[in-house]
Amino acid sequence: MKKLDRDFYLRDGITVARDLIGKILAHRTREGITKGRIVETEAYMGPGDKASHAYRNTPTKRTVVQFGEGGFAYVYLIYGMYYCMNVVANGPGVPQMALIRALQPVDGIDLMQKRRGVDDMAKLCSGPGKLCVAMDITKSAYGLDLCGGELYIEDPREADLDIVTTKRLNIDYADEARDFPWRFIEKGNPFLSVKEK
DNA sequence: CGGAAGATTTCT
């Protein structure tokens, strides 16, 4: 299977987020390799997007990788308990990214079950915090090059995916940014973080 | 320098 190359990431955050649907996220660790098919993402567009950590357009120790070149992993701790994995999009100086919200387990499922302490496939990676536990993505993955051999994304070249666009979740504080239609999911997929109504 | 709040999950 072909790895996504740098050019894929050097586009705007919305395009990258939408195109990531159906791709395979892979993480190679000492214990073994885990892979998951991306079924849900959200785009965060930096300045002008109040839900983004880069809203103020000033790099901090935590967000500095967002301001670098696309194709790197942005991992951060949320609520002091869980990690969330993002893919940096666009070129240097443009803090846009795609948050990976849900995966469909593909490889290393026994490893995921062991890390999560859960057997139910549908609950292994159905949320940003969960999938990071299942894939063993922690701050040590911060800033990894997705074009490298440890953490990367493969392209299975699936055709005719049915992608649905919705509003983003859990950002009620972000005023008008709440209503931006920047969440992308594969229609009808049973591994989404929130079930379709 | 101190307090507040958040791109979440899990259990009651």
Next chain:
DNA sequence: GAAATCTTCCGA
């Protein structure tokens, strides 16, 4: 519905 518990932002 609340707790767990870290990083960052903003006001004093």
